[in-house]
Amino acid sequence: MTQVVITGTGLFTPEHAVDNDALVAAFNAWVEAENARRAEAGVEERLDYSSSDFIVKASGILNRYVLDAEGILDPERMRPRLPRRSNDELSIQGEMGVAAAGEALEAAGVAAADIDLVIVACSNLERPYPAVSVELQAALGAGGYAFDMNVACSSATFAIETAANAIRVGNASRALVVSPEICSAHLNFRDRDSHFIFGDACTAIVLESDELATAESGFEILGTRLVTRFSNAIRNNAGFLDRVTDSDPQAPDKLFIQEGRRVFKEVCPLVAALITDHLASLELADDDLARLWLHQANRHMNDLIARRVLGHDPGPGQAPIILDRYANTSSAGSIIAFHLHRQDLAPGAVGVVCSFGAGYSAGSVVVRRQRGHGVIEQRHGQGGSR
């Protein structure tokens, strides 16, 4: 069976950084104005203020990067301002994708023309068609075929499995998985419970059949495992039927909404069981795991999942946190952690990239650092989705 190797990753980080204090100042200025409006209109109910202390304590988030800070921090607007682009211009997600893909291709030592599958996988696509991936394929000069897919926060791991299988069956020899997440556009910055949760970023991953890979030390995919379980606890009702259902396009449910506590309670055990069962199916023990690159939604969730999987608190750097800087970047989060925190791993070290999110959906990708190019250990050398 063809072995599939991750040979390069890339990351696009928007220039605008917004820390909690700036976000909270904008939110509280809006609350003050809104409460004054309510008082004037004789409405009794008042809105509560937000606080940086709460955000850090509840989530571990200190900062987020966004495509446009000015629109978000304007209390009169509180949403990013992204100018409309003409059909002849590269789309916003296409531009993010070109930046992240360029870095990933360079790391892999692969020319764009040698890519024959491009998957754009993210929570929110900026239009239904033509597919952003097909536009990106053209912008990069990649060959083969391309398609978009959305499995919310698990989009990237589901796409890794899809790309790896395409390589295994011979439909592609090299694939690019790109996750351009513009979470600031689906976030209700006027909702106290969630206004701090998300940031924007784009990741890219190059996957190759091992016979073709030339990168010095790639990460061999030992197996992938995906799970979904329906839940309304995280939801966004925006959709193309809005126009014909005559529903209010400004209604709060047309943006991200969640029952945070429920998500915490229901998703942590699901994810811990997914990883543990996946490792067992690969004849790996929990303590074989040198690293957990977990989805980055909430620091406490990650601590709990890592503890459940490992049976003890993770060692320093064993379950890296990037949400302190990036906040929740949906499907990009676990890939950012993988991108930034893998180079120190010794050859042969095993780790898991694990996403979880709306759906619910969760994906586990177990990888092992190669011992220099072309040398693959046979002990856990199974291919396929396991």
Ligand SMILES: CC(=O)SCCNC(=O)CCNC(=O)[C@H](O)C(C)(C)COP(=O)(O)OP(=O)(O)OC[C@H]1O[C@@H](n2cnc3c(N)ncnc32)[C@H](O)[C@@H]1OP(=O)(O)O
């Ligand atoms: C998986 C995904 O990627 S989906 C997207 C992200 N999802 C998640 O992160 C799900 C996991 N859940 C969580 O992380 C958490 O539930 C959070 C961070 C969303 C919220 O933290 P919680 O501790 O659950 O806060 P909760 O909503 O219960 O509120 C606790 C208190 O803080 C208050 N509070 C809520 N928001 C704020 C705020 N912005 N500032 C100050 N206080 C606040 C509430 O009013 C409440 O006060 P009370 O105890 O007096 O009633």
